[in-house]
Amino acid sequence: MNENPGYYGENGAPPHTGALLSHSTRYAALLFSFSFTRTTLMTLSDQALDQIFREARTHNGWQNKPIDDAVLRQLTELVLLGPTSANSSPGRFVFVKTPEGKEKLRPALSAGNLEKTMAAPVTVIVGMDMAFYEHLPKLFPHADARIWFVGNDRLIADTAFRNSTLQGGYLILAARALGLDTGPMSGFDAAKVDAAFFAGTSVKANFLINLGYGDPSKLFPRSPRFSFDEAARIV
Numbered sequence: 724m725n726e727n728p729g730y731y732g733e734n735g736a737p738p739h740t741g742a743l744l745s746h747s748t749r750y751a752a753l754l755f756s757f758s759f760t761r762t763t764l765m766t767l768s769d770q771a772l773d774q775i776f777r778e779a780r781t782h783n784g785w786q787n788k789p790i791d792d793a794v795l796r797q798l799t800e801l802v803l804l805g806p807t808s809a810n811s812s813p814g815r816f817v818f819v820k821t822p823e824g825k826e827k828l829r830p831a832l833s834a835g836n837l838e839k840t841m842a843a844p845v846t847v848i849v850g851m852d853m854a855f856y857e858h859l860p861k862l863f864p865h866a867d868a869r870i871w872f873v874g875n876d877r878l879i880a881d882t883a884f885r886n887s888t889l890q891g892g893y894l895i896l897a898a899r900a901l902g903l904d905t906g907p908m909s910g911f912d913a914a915k916v917d918a919a920f921f922a923g924t925s926v927k928a929n930f931l932i933n934l935g936y937g938d939p940s941k942l943f944p945r946s947p948r949f950s951f952d953e954a955a956r957i958v
């Protein structure tokens with residue numbers, strides 16, 4: 724589905740050409756200035772790729788080691804730089820860190836996720852703001868993107884879910900880049916989380932991520948992955 728037909732345009736021409744031209748001119752100038760200040764992107768080291776992908780695991784047990792609020796702020800700032808459609812940024816993040824917060828979460832957790840979530844230093848509720856489009860005048864200022872969504876509930880739901888899920892994925896990888904371990908979970912009662920944490924707001928729970936320093940002794944064996952040929956093709 725084309726999320727923003729006005730942006731791409733029927734004949735490939737974007738709307739509000741004047742505004743976009745000045746935007747692209749500014750963008751070109753910015754790129755030009757960057758070409759003097761930014762070195763060519765390079766493949767990360769094997770050590771970095773191991774930490775983020777090859778050796779990173781989904782954790783079920785946690786060391787008794789807290790995470791500083793400053794690290795949670797740094798993590799969130801990295802996540803918010805990841806791309807979302809029309810820069811819509813529907814993800815909202817509640818870092819449940821206190822015993823009171825964990826008790827509010829407890830009734831919503833599935834049995835298999837209960838113990839490890841209560842033990843994790845932090846549990847992130849990845850939420851999605853169903854009124855994300857009201858912020859588009861700030862986040863996507865060069866086009867009137869808000870009107871693409873107003874009254875289109877299907878597009879709103881698809882965009883909120885797709886992009887907040889992506890932002891949750893960015894959070895997992897950013898956490899690993901900062902030396903943290905994660906344990907994402909969809910085994911919970913979203914209606915209970917919404918009532919406990921998002922009552923009276925336009926935010927709904929998408930999924931949960933335990934965050935901390937993992938206990939390797941509680942890992943399950945790594946499950947197999949598809950090969951390139953099983954999951955991908957180049958056409």
Ligand SMILES: Cc1cc2nc3c(=O)[nH]c(=O)nc-3n(C[C@H](O)[C@H](O)[C@H](O)COP(=O)(O)O)c2cc1C
Nearest residue numbers: 779780781782835836907908909910911930945946
């Ligand atoms: C969106 C999502 C939801 C998940 N839900 C649960 C869950 O509710 N409970 C659980 O124990 N594991 C859950 N997992 C963990 C996956 O089973 C795990 O990430 C996968 O088997 C890969 O494990 P590995 O990263 O250690 O290789 C979830 C993972 C993701 C990404």
